[in-house]
Amino acid sequence: MNRSKFKGLFISGLLLILFAGKSQAICVPFDDEVNLEGRLSITDKGGKEQFFAFYTDQVLCATDTLPGKQLSVVYVPRFFIPQQFGELIKRKIIQRDIKIIGQLKKYLAADGMTTYFIRPLSMYVTELNIDILSPNENFTDFDDPNDNYVLGDPVGDNKSLEYLRDLPIDGDGEMLSAFPTFPSPVPTPSKRSNISLFTPEQIHSGKLKLSDAEEKVRQALSAGGYEELSYYSFGNGFAIATPLEQTDSQANPLGDSRWVSRVEQSKVFDLDSFFKALFFADKGYFRVLVFIINDKPIKFREHTDKQTLMEVINEGSNRLPEKIETRNFDENMLCTALVYEFEHDENTQTIENKKPGRYTVEHHLTSTAINQKFEL
Amino acid sequence: MANIATRTAQKRIALIWYVGAGILFFIFILQSMLGKYGDDTELAWNWLLPAIMPTISLITAVLITELSSPDSGKMGDQFLYRMAIVSSIIYMGVLYLVVFLSPFIEGERSALEILQSSQLWIAPLQGVVAGILGAYFVKPKSELS
Numbered sequence: 001m002n003r004s005k006f007k008g009l010f011i012s013g014l015l016l017i018l019f020a021g022k023s024q025a026i027c028v029p030f031d032d033e034v035n036l037e038g039r040l041s042i043t044d045k046g047g048k049e050q051f052f053a054f055y056t057d058q059v060l061c062a063t064d065t066l067p068g069k070q071l072s073v074v075y076v077p078r079f080f081i082p083q084q085f086g087e088l089i090k091r092k093i094i095q096r097d098i099k100i101i102g103q104l105k106k107y108l109a110a111d112g113m114t115t116y117f118i119r120p121l122s123m124y125v126t127e128l129n130i131d132i133l134s135p136n137e138n139f140t141d142f143d144d145p146n147d148n149y150v151l152g153d154p155v156g157d158n159k160s161l162e163y164l165r166d167l168p169i170d171g172d173g174e175m176l177s178a179f180p181t182f183p184s185p186v187p188t189p190s191k192r193s194n195i196s197l198f199t200p201e202q203i204h205s206g207k208l209k210l211s212d213a214e215e216k217v218r219q220a221l222s223a224g225g226y227e228e229l230s231y232y233s234f235g236n237g238f239a240i241a242t243p244l245e246q247t248d249s250q251a252n253p254l255g256d257s258r259w260v261s262r263v264e265q266s267k268v269f270d271l272d273s274f275f276k277a278l279f280f281a282d283k284g285y286f287r288v289l290v291f292i293i294n295d296k297p298i299k300f301r302e303h304t305d306k307q308t309l310m311e312v313i314n315e316g317s318n319r320l321p322e323k324i325e326t327r328n329f330d331e332n333m334l335c336t337a338l339v340y341e342f343e344h345d346e347n348t349q350t351i352e353n354k355k356p357g358r359y360t361v362e363h364h365l366t367s368t369a370i371n372q373k374f375e376l
Numbered sequence: 377m378a379n380i381a382t383r384t385a386q387k388r389i390a391l392i393w394y395v396g397a398g399i400l401f402f403i404f405i406l407q408s409m410l411g412k413y414g415d416d417t418e419l420a421w422n423w424l425l426p427a428i429m430p431t432i433s434l435i436t437a438v439l440i441t442e443l444s445s446p447d448s449g450k451m452g453d454q455f456l457y458r459m460a461i462v463s464s465i466i467y468m469g470v471l472y473l474v475v476f477l478s479p480f481i482e483g484e485r486s487a488l489e490i491l492q493s494s495q496l497w498i499a500p501l502q503g504v505v506a507g508i509l510g511a512y513f514v515k516p517k518s519e520l521s
Contacts, residue, residue, distance in 0.1 A: 281413070
């Protein structure tokens with residue numbers, strides 16, 4: 001057992017002892033759905049509370065005040081997420097837990113405890129051994145060598161959950177957990193390119209909102225025949241994804257079979273097509289376009305899991321929530337177009353991501369008449 | 377019913393199998409070289425070889441044995457001969473049907489899956505054909521005359 005695991009065990013044991021011995025039911029302002037079960041605390045000899053924890057049916061959250069330090073919140077998911085769980089399920093669990101943390105943050109803020117950080121304990125979270133830190137700069141982390149609650153070295157397969165780092169926690173402590181989030185680090189696309197949605201004058205006018213960017217992208221995609229779009233939050237911005245689309249070998253939309261997810265056979269049975277089908281493997285080409293509007297650099301992960309990407313595409317929302325739409329589109333905002341090209345393999349009946357892609361982003365956007373809609 | 381010379385019957389049956397299997401073999405070589413089955417080429421050959429090689433091997437071994445010895449002029453049953461010819465042609469036809477029809481019915485299933493599913497009816501058919509051919513290629517010579 002390594003050091004961090006030992007620490008985690010120790011702390012967890014401590015929490016459980018406290019949990020059993022000193023818990024007292026209190027009423028706290030959590031949403032009903034959080035189903036808070038109670039609270040436990042430790043007081044010093046002077047009766048001053050030094051340590052307390054919240055426990056719900058799903059998580060155990062403990063706070064720890066250190067002399068001269070800021071208040072920290074230790075977050076222990078009580079739900080262990082096995083490796084074999086799909087990433088979508090993992091994300092949903094994390095989103096739910098972070099919602100609970102969001103509630104906790106509000107509660108602590110009401111108590112005047114406004115500065116703290118949240119991180120999982122390694123003991124329970126071998127696979128969740130990541131910092132769940134708010135992108136909000138008001139939340140600061142600190143590194144105290146004597147802090148028993150600080151995590152040690154990461155344990156487990158962190159890479160599989162790296163994208164969870166950027167799960168959004170609003171500044172006011174509320175979560176967008178009900179709204180789907182595009183994974184970050186973003187699955188590496190076949191091709192990517194930055195797109196200017198507005199002129200510098202428009203941007204500097206200060207009147208642009210994210211809804212304007214959404215409208216521009218949506219109209220461009222609509223001109224290209226894309227109707228069923230999927231929306232996601234992404235950092236301080238959002239992402240839009242198109243459905244899986246079948247193209248020909250030149251990346252042009254494939255007529256009637258455009259939205260068919262299996263490779264269509266040639267309707268013409270001439271000798272040429274027969275011999276081609278007899279001696280060569282069928283090829284099918286698919287793509288997904290994703291537009292990310294965000295004010296921070298996008299991190300990409302090396303491995304693109306097609307299954308995860310398809311799950312993400314399927315779980316997108318049909319529109320953006322007002323909370324995102326009303327955010328300002330300032331000069332830091334950038335639209336990044338990502339193209340995920342897939343090639344169908346007749347023999348394995350699978351669709352594999354093509355990296356690097358066969359065509360540029362511009363080629364893909366031009367083939368669907370989207371590009372001209374982006375011209376300023 | 378008139379009888380037929382055993383050696384003649386064996387040669388004719390062998391011709392059907394050599395030509396039929398040879399063309400199939402050639403098609404599979406081309407398909408393998410052109411990447412029809414991708415990484416699963418071995419599985420495709422695993423379909424073809426068990427379908428033809430046992431019979432081809434038997435025919436070849438018996439033919440070599442027969443041809444290396446003087447013609448005894450033994451006669452075989454005409455009905456069995458015709459049965460062997462017809463069943464060999466039908467069997468070969470089924471193999472060709474599977475291979476040539478797969479481009480038309482691919483879509484939900486890959487060519488390889490079509491080959492593999494065809495084993496359901498090819499295997500029993502092969503058993504019947506092998507049984508009939510046995511009359512000319514494994515039956516004791518004394519019983520053929």
